[in-house]
Amino acid sequence: MIVVGGGATGVGVAIDAASRGYDVLLVEQSDFGKGTSSRSTKLAHGGVRYLEQGNIGLVMEALKERGLLLQNAPHLVHDLRFVVPNYDWWETPFYGLGLKLYQLLAGKYGFGTSRILSKEETLAHLPTLKTEGLRGGAVYYDGQFDDARLLIHMVATAFEHGAILLNYVKVTELTKDAQGFVDGVNAHDVETGGEFRASAKVVINATGAFSDLLRLKAEPNAEKIIAPSQGIHLVFDLSFLQGDSAIMVPHTADGRVLFAIPWHGHTLVGTTDTPIASATLEPVAMEQEIEFILATAGQYLTKAPRRDDVLSVFAGIRPLVGTAGASSGVSSTASLSRDHVINIDRSGLVTICGGKWTTYRHMAEDCVDQAATLAQLPESPCVTHHLHIHGYCAAAMEGAAKELSSLAVYGSDAGEIRKLIENDPALGQPLHSALPYVKAEVVWAVRREMARTIEDTLARRTRALFLNARVALAMAPAVADLMALEFGWDNLTREKQLSAFREVASNYILHPSRNLPGR
Numbered sequence: 001m002i003v004v005g006g007g008a009t010g011v012g013v014a015i016d017a018a019s020r021g022y023d024v025l026l027v028e029q030s031d032f033g034k035g036t037s038s039r040s041t042k043l044a045h046g047g048v049r050y051l052e053q054g055n056i057g058l059v060m061e062a063l064k065e066r067g068l069l070l071q072n073a074p075h076l077v078h079d080l081r082f083v084v085p086n087y088d089w090w091e092t093p094f095y096g097l098g099l100k101l102y103q104l105l106a107g108k109y110g111f112g113t114s115r116i117l118s119k120e121e122t123l124a125h126l127p128t129l130k131t132e133g134l135r136g137g138a139v140y141y142d143g144q145f146d147d148a149r150l151l152i153h154m155v156a157t158a159f160e161h162g163a164i165l166l167n168y169v170k171v172t173e174l175t176k177d178a179q180g181f182v183d184g185v186n187a188h189d190v191e192t193g194g195e196f197r198a199s200a201k202v203v204i205n206a207t208g209a210f211s212d213l214l215r216l217k218a219e220p221n222a223e224k225i226i227a228p229s230q231g232i233h234l235v236f237d238l239s240f241l242q243g244d245s246a247i248m249v250p251h252t253a254d255g256r257v258l259f260a261i262p263w264h265g266h267t268l269v270g271t272t273d274t275p276i277a278s279a280t281l282e283p284v285a286m287e288q289e290i291e292f293i294l295a296t297a298g299q300y301l302t303k304a305p306r307r308d309d310v311l312s313v314f315a316g317i318r319p320l321v322g323t324a325g326a327s328s329g330v331s332s333t334a335s336l337s338r339d340h341v342i343n344i345d346r347s348g349l350v351t352i353c354g355g356k357w358t359t360y361r362h363m364a365e366d367c368v369d370q371a372a373t374l375a376q377l378p379e380s381p382c383v384t385h386h387l388h389i390h391g392y393c394a395a396a397m398e399g400a401a402k403e404l405s406s407l408a409v410y411g412s413d414a415g416e417i418r419k420l421i422e423n424d425p426a427l428g429q430p431l432h433s434a435l436p437y438v439k440a441e442v443v444w445a446v447r448r449e450m451a452r453t454i455e456d457t458l459a460r461r462t463r464a465l466f467l468n469a470r471v472a473l474a475m476a477p478a479v480a481d482l483m484a485l486e487f488g489w490d491n492l493t494r495e496k497q498l499s500a501f502r503e504v505a506s507n508y509i510l511h512p513s514r515n516l517p518g519r
């Protein structure tokens with residue numbers, strides 16, 4: 001099988017197929033997770049909102065997958081307490097009941113008991129919540145994870161089961177046999193400029209928001225199925241959200257859910273749901289999205305966040321599946337289904353899109369079942385229900401991973417990174433005092449995690465760019481020095497790398513005084 005796209009969906013498919021014993025090649029045009037999969041809210045969740053929409057099937061599927069994810073990657077997924085603050089009399093019984101149902105639907109995969117909170121209890125969990133008009137709250141539990149870190153460990157898992165995964169290789173054309181069935185790809189090596197062809201019994205299109213582009217290469221008359229929708233997040237320091245819980249606002253002015261979540265020692269607030277005409281690889285937050293999140297967060301937090309409090313802003317694109325030709329003329333994507341879709345074109349190209357990060361494993365199982373049937377491969381059952389993700393560390397289940405401090409996200413690899421530091425104590429130095437990352441993580445990213453650029457290291461091997469863009473910029477020269485040593489970059493390459501990173505990083509910085517139209 002050839003899988004096109006190295007996000008959660010594609011890498012999930014590669015793991016599923018390789019662990020069944022199929023031969024798999026995955027190609028990603030940029031870095032693994034460069035698309036939407038590093039830009040999510042980072043919740044392994046059933047989706048309380050879909051419960052309200054009556055999509056019980058999706059909620060139950062996602063709750064089960066949330067539970068399996070915790071079992072298979074306990075070093076990266078943990079439970080988190082969410083509080084829904086109530087300011088109207090009807091909200092407490094309404095959300096109390098709904099969240100009880102949410103807990104019950106999880107069955108044996110439950111994360112914790114939902115219950116109603118008094119005003120005092122609500123404030124004990126969320127001391128920085130606005131008290132004016134507050135009546136109480138409702139508490140429930142969901143999962144939280146680090147999306148790009150999980151993806152990198154999924155890439156390693158796929159390798160360990162025999163798949164070959166390449167970043168910086170773009171599929172430019174699909175090749176067809178004499179009957180017109182897709183039988184391979186032409187691909188372009190983005191680093192060397194080289195071209196090559198690879199053939200397969202089946203090609204799987206897991207290109208997320210870009211899915212229609214590849215479908216049109218297979219069938220120029222194919223109807224579009226993707227309705228891309230942009231969502232942004234703002235990152236602040238932890239003082240905005242003190243306490244031990246996240247806030248979930250079930251109904252914002254535009255009918256969406258808004259979260260304020262503690263993440264890696266910062267506060268993550270999002271998200272929006274803005275229909276856009278087409279997807280880009282480095283989407284940029286729009287002014288109205290930024291203003292909306294600042295205003296909504298200000299309604300709930302004692303310290304209303306301002307533009308100059310924003311440490312980082314990032315945008316991602318949901319690959320939602322709409323009706324035919326959906327991307328044109330859609331005014332709201334908030335109500336479009338988050339179910340996944342598997343589409344098989346007449347040419348035999350298998351497209352898997354939609355869904356959620358949380359449900360990637362189930363999506364992959366469905367997709368490989370269908371692809372294997374289509375390609376008439378020998379039957380082989382899915383084995384991913386209890387397949388450990390690379391870095392799996394049983395101690396993390398008992399919370400012992402906290403002892404590994406900031407290296408905890410590496411799971412069983414943390415010991416290897418510590419060995420690097422033992423051998424060369426200079427690698428134990430922090431890259432910046434504002435973030436916990438040390439130099440050894442850069443060396444590890446290059447040697448073991450296929451980081452190729454400064455951006456790969458600062459955005460997706462560490463999360464520096466997403467946590468604090470200015471600090472990430474300050475870290476970049478030291479990262480460039482370390483990567484130059486590892487790769488043997490000359491000075492020109494080092495400078496090119498730095499300037500490419502500065503350009504990308506400028507999208508994550510919110511300039512307080514500049515009002516950029518159309519941003």
Ligand SMILES: Cc1cc2nc3c(=O)[nH]c(=O)nc-3n(C[C@H](O)[C@H](O)[C@H](O)COP(=O)(O)OP(=O)(O)OC[C@H]3O[C@@H](n4cnc5c(N)ncnc54)[C@H](O)[C@@H]3O)c2cc1C
Binds near residue numbers: 008027043232354
């Ligand atoms: C704002 C936001 C918040 C979200 N929050 C959550 C959440 O909290 N929990 C949750 O479960 N889900 C969440 N989601 C949904 C989830 O992030 C996505 O469903 C998931 O990441 C999609 O993954 P993907 O692999 O399909 O797409 P992507 O991650 O975009 O991957 C597709 C990849 O294909 C590559 N590609 C494209 N064309 C080519 C080509 N020609 N050759 C090679 N490679 C190519 C791209 O470079 C890209 O990396 C959120 C989404 C958004 C936008």
